[in-house]
Amino acid sequence: MHSVQGCRLSLADTSAKWLNTTSTAWISFGKQGNISCNATQGASDVLSIDKVDFLKLQNGRLFCFTVIFVVLLLLGLKNAITHGITAAGHDVLQFGLASTPAMFNSTLTEDAINHCPADGGIMITASHLPYNRNGFKFFTSDGGLNKTDIKDILERASKVYEESAHCGKQEQTGVVTHVDYMSIYASDLVQAVRKSAGNKEKPLEGLHIVVDAGNGAGGFFVDKVLKPLGAVTDGSQFLEPDGLFPNHIPNPEDKAAMEAITQAVLNNKADLGIIFDTDVDRSAAVDSSGRELNRNRLIALMSAIVLEEHPGTTVVTDSVTSDGLTAFIEKKLGGKHHRFKRGYKNVIDEAIRLNSTGEESHLAMETSGHGALKENHWLDDGAYTMVKLLNKLAGARTLNPNIGSKVLTDLVEGLEEAAVTVEIRLKIDQNHADLKGGSFRDYGESILKHLESVISKDPNLNKAPKNHEGVRVSGYGGWFMLRLSLHDPVLPLNIEAQSKNDAMKLGLAVLAAASEFSALDTTALNKFLQQ
């Protein structure tokens, strides 16, 4: 039986072999057992640490983290964290391979037989990042812990680590239970699709869908969602969990990943392709003709669906969305586009903030494929995004059983798209003398400031009147945006234009301003300009 006073924590990972992280925050373990926090810059508050029951341990009881450090190298992250939590007298529900959104969901699910809701959830993953950047994502029923919370955990853990260095072996009083949570979570997704098709048992019968889980955690979507709904599925090469991700980087923002799913759709003559990142908080789709439904197009598609349900609502997006998307949402769909900052947490928190000020918003979405809906607790869930598309398909098929992904493609008709779309990432050399010992952020900010002043003197270029980060400029029939990366010493440059020539003019304007900064590596931009 589970202890009465103890909390229950759900724990899962993204890969059966080795695990990969995401970006709410991650913890890296130094060789000496010390810890450092590399939290996502710009992530905003979701909850406060005192709401986290499992952290309401008295002084000295946070030795669970100490135990994690001690056994880390021997047992791996999952065993270490389980060991630490049970030593602190709390119970662990182990879910095995699971998606990040499911971990949050387990703090909401009412299912006493399976010991849910959990008091907190911990996901071990590197998300779309390389396999050697594993870490933990923490959730309570209020959402994901943010960087302030993680910093607090780390500071407290490091104190406890020092204090308890001599306290010897801890007794394991918590209980570990294995729960097939992904079946519980997936059955809700299945019910949602059935509901939109008038409670038809197999509303996707006759549809052929390829799923590319990038060899991460998304394989459940085939067996536990699509097959029960009657779809014929393909994509087995992408479904077997393999932490080394042998096919491609599991990230719908990645070109090779999108090419892989597109090719699979065409080769299999499928009706639809669905792609997830490693831990299923990002997703994208491909229609039967091989047209990618990702980035601006996926936001346009989701906006069309959500605005049908909530006319006039505000769609909050990240900062690198296109001007065409704004026109589509505002002129075609009658909604409002609020272009905010990069970072899915920023976008979600902004949508929540808007609602609290009386401005109705039901969708927060990033070009990265992260999307969150008010109706789904503002959880950024790639599987739920795809379920919204399936709902649309299933509903349409009750009227016309032969209809396929055209229903979705038609919804983005009228979205103006630039002929040239590029993202060029310019690195800052943090050790360069030109930084004069300052941080790369300060250096990046001074580049942006200089760019702004150069632009103000150019009659062909106009700075966007309303902008929440970086420098966004329109001109030559297109636009560019230069900003600081959320995590890395990098200035990502996005350019969209109707021709390569116009894109080059925009790129040259950036280069002219950037060339004064010798610690900025402009090789990638030069390469683009010389192509």
Ligand SMILES: O=P(O)(O)OC[C@H]1O[C@H](O)[C@H](O)[C@@H](O)[C@@H]1O
């Ligand atoms: O700023 P960048 O380096 O482009 O990274 C931006 C991305 O960072 C993380 O991966 C977040 O999860 C994303 O929401 C965000 O889009």
